Amino acid sequence: MNWLLVIAGGMAGAPLRYLTDRAVQARHDSPFPWGTLTANVAGSLGLGLLTGAVLAGAASQQLALLLGTGLCGALSTYSTFSYETLRLAQQGARLPAALNVLVSVVAALGAVLLGSALAGALWA
Amino acid sequence: MLAAVALGGGAGAAGRYGLTLLWPAAGGGVPWSMVTVNAVGCGLIGVLMAVVGERPGTHRLARPFLGTGVLGGFTTFSAYAGAFEELSGAGRGAAAFSSLLITPLLSLAAVWLGWTVTRGILLRRRRPLPPAAAPGGPAAPAGSRDGAGP
Secondary structure (H helix, E strand, O other), rough: OOHHHHHHHHHHHHHHHHHHHHHHHHHOOOOOOHHHHHHHHHHHHHHHHHHHHHHHHOOHHHHHHHHHHHHHHHOOOOOHHHHHHHHHOOOOOHHHHHHHHHHHHHHHHHHHHHHHHHHHHHOO | OOOHHHHHHHHHHHHHHHHHHOOOOOOOOOHHHHHHHHHHHHHHHHHHHHHHHHHHOOOOOHHHHHHHHHHHHHHOOOHHHHHHHHHOOOOOOHHHHHHHHHHHHHHHHHHHHHHHHHHHHHHHHHHHOOOOOOOOOOOOOOOOEEEEEE
């Protein structure tokens, strides 16, 4: 059962990331990977909300597997993030490459903290 | 296309879940299963993108299924950020910052290595080495990764 929850979450999260990336990348013409950044921040915010809800007793472990490990885990990605950083660096865009790493890390951390603070305010 | 991404994402997430069951994070320490999942996934996307870039005959669903789906679903940024929050919240500052720094360093090194090595091998295969210019033995041994030619 736990496996099915993770797989179902992953089967929703990955296409959601693909669609998010397409929608965001269609709205600007810089080579900066805003789409992946958006998916990673959204996944981190969701995970923060969910772990906060689990801690407050408002969400079950099963929900955490479906939405946290599955959905948020697959909505966010490290492989595309690192490949896009490599591409920027290879194209000579070293500053954007470094900024992509810095902004992704800081924004995802902020999103997790915000999510868990929100969950605390809502359910604790 | 979306179905390929979804199927791959389910498989990738299951792989990540399986690995964390086999190798649970030690309480309060660096979550090595998360670090490994991300570093391995990044190395493999380097390999995949080099293959897709150098071999035009690759199946058109290879990138959405294996890249966006399997590897995207396998690796995760949310658990990476979540690990920092969890460890720092528990007063494990050293482990929190270790995980924060080690994950991107290993992952970026892995994607670079996977891409560079794979591309080198594919270019070498496609263009056989010219006859050795210098007498006295082969210029580059078969297993050498550099000197892939112009």
